[in-house]
Amino acid sequence: MVSLQTEQLPVKITVNTTIHNGSEKETYELITFGHFYQKANSVYLRYEEFLEEGTIQTIAKISGQEGSLLRTGAVKMRIPFRKNKTAIGSYETPYGVLELSTATSHIDHSFDEELKQGEFTFLYRLNMQGSVTGTYQLSIRFEEDHS
Template identity: 50%
Template sequence: MSARSAEQVPVKIHVKTHIYNGKNKESIEWIGFGQYLEKDNSQYIKYEEIIEEGTIKTIIKFSGDEGLILRSGAVKMRLSFQLNKQRIGSYESPYGVFQLVTDTKRLEWEKEADQTAGLLDILYDLNTQGSKNGTYHMTINFKEENE
């Protein structure tokens, strides 16, 4: 582990999500700033989004062949990923808590060895309460922000 492990490094983050549902395709993109951290053989990306309903705090954890996205604040969500496995998560709304199931088809982590930069690439099917929501392709790029 490098001397920078357990130290939060400021990063610029670019999140892209493409959602495929039958013939329909929707794309969501977010660019902002956050922190990157390595701790106990896991990598973390943390950031906050400000939306109309309030602030959403997001923590992305990646370790080996598993990933986790936790969101709290204006949106409460837990999505768990493990390659070629179904994992149970949840989404909390004003109407109640909904069960989410991810079926992960691709979970790839690339980090540049000489700098704090990398890419997390996740392809998964998402089911809510037993119904298929669609296929999601999420990429999370991050790069150390030196300014």
């Protein structure tokens, strides 16, 4: 991955989120564009989401068995991931900051240098203010954007 040490690869990104909460299951898909890059021993995906509330800039980072999702803009959220451990994050609302915690059972990434495509995957249980909100399966697939 030497070629991506300093340059950012423009990519088309498909984010799939499945949330299991008891017998309920919700699935969401987002297709957007962004950049994939590597700095030191970490890999990153940077992209924007456009919602009614405004634009959200997201950075997904993986470094070994740890990672994070940082969201700024219309939503401010820091979600940390540490495989087989619980990590504390935050979600800012107009009414104050809520504490998030994640119990991550799977974190991984792949990148095919030849095909210029890859995937970030996270499997975690999310708690907000001490209450379980569900088990999240997050898959972020990306491929070089030729447009």
